Amino acid sequence: MTFAAIVLAGGRAVRMDGADKAAVEHDGRTLLEHALEALVDADEVVVVGEPVPTTRPATFAREEPRYGGPVAALLTGYDALxxxxxxxxxxxxDMPxxxxxxxxxxxxxAAGRDGAFxxxxxxxxxxxxxxxxxxxxxxxPDLEGQHGMPFRALLAGLDLALVAPEGDEGRDVDTWADLRDL
Structure with missing residues (x-):
């Protein structure tokens, strides 16, 4: 079984004043480095966002038009594999x-199902x-249907397992206060 991964790193970060979340640091490393570490078992990783130097190999891609949301980013990354x-x-x-x-x-x-989140x-x-x-x-969806599509709509017809977090792993960084509270 081959496992490839897509890191969604190209959003607007409106609640963080437009900051580049991938470059934000936590525990001395960028959030992107944390994400790449989480995906160390992947055979291939595509980061959908601005290209930056990383310590682990990754391909960078960008959805067109930019800021198309998580579905457009996921499918852009998938097509770049x-x-x-x-x-x-x-x-x-933003999930360090x-x-x-x-x-x-x-x-x-996900065994025996369409996936797990x-x-x-x-x-x-x-x-x-x-x-x-x-x-x-x-x-x-077709290319036109990707832009702005909610992620839940893409996954609506799939049989997905929901996995409870252990510790803080289910926390994300949506605001500067979230980052401070990490």
């Missing part, structure tokens, strides 16, 4: 507590999960 995977991981760059163990749990939880402490699905590539191919 060199080899077709059997499982596609997706991770928002997600680890390789998180993605191993997600892949285990991490939840936050309140049970809401987060942008950290895995999807069977064939099922993603089956539900993907």
């Amino acid at each position: 060199v080899r077709p995977p059997s499982v596609v991981g997706v991770l928002a760059v 507590w997600v680890t390789p163990a998180t993605f191993r749990r997600l892949r285990d939880a 991490l939840t936050d402490a309140d049970g809401r699905r987060q942008l950290a999960g895995v999807v069977d590539a064939r099922r993603l191919d089956a539900v993907r």
Whole structure:
């Protein structure tokens, strides 16, 4: 089974005054470096966002038009993969507590299903999960339908396991206060 992953790192970060979340530091490393570390088991990683130097290999891509939302970013990253995977991981760059163990749990939880996604402490699905590539191919919209499409709409017809977070791994950084509270 091949596992490839897409890091969603090209959003507007409106609640953080437009900051480049990928470049924001936590514990001495950028949020992008945290994301790449979480995906160390992936055979290939595409970062959808501005290209920057990284300590781990990654391909960079950008959706057109920019700021098309998570569905456009996911599918842009998926189309940029060199080899077709059997499982596609997706991770928002603003989730620094997600680890390789998180993605191993997600892949285990997806067995026999279309995929699995991490939840936050309140049970809401987060942008950290895995999807069977064939099922993603089956539900993907045409190019025009990607821009601005809500992520929940893309996943609506899929049989997904929801995986409760361990510790803080379900937390994301949407505001400067969230970053401070990490």
